[in-house]
Amino acid sequence: MHRSVQLMWDDYLAHQSQLSQFPTDAPPAWYFCDNETDANECAQLVVSGTKRATSPSLWSFEASGEALPRIGDLNIVTDWNGKAVCIIRTTNVQIFPLNEVTEAHARIEGEGDGSLDWWHKAHWDYYHHELQGTGYEPRADMPVVFQEFECIFPAGAV
Secondary structure, three states, rough: HHHHHHHHHHHHOOOOOOOOHHHOOOOOEEEOEEEEEEHHHHHHHHHHHOOOOOOOHHHHHHHHOOOOOOOOOOEEEEOOOOOOOEEEEEEEEEEEEEEHHHHHHHHHHOOOOOHHHHHHHHHHHHHHOOOOOOOOOOOOOOEEEEEEEEEEEEOOOO
């Protein structure tokens, strides 16, 4: 874990009035995407308030044994190198087939030109990479985990 992750968490805690409700250890920290350029761009889109959702495949969670996001979860978004950029709180989680992603979902994700066409092209490539070596192959009806979130720290980031 990059030192900045714990430093950001400590700074966040210092701004909270009811510390007893928060653990002292930082929440999970991760970056978006599968390459440096997109990971760094997405982190900045979160800070600006443009990117308010992500949509990995359910199968990637199953293959890795990673827990699904839940409403209220806190996460630290990092850049590609693991440096903390912001803290997000999950506000909604839905699981539905890839072919049911709508233009509204694409806009909330905030990447590219915001269109559903752009979203499908970019995510189709991403899902191929994400599922590589898992025994799963992307399909039009595969389940995706649509996680909506809000950027809560640093204050005024949005």
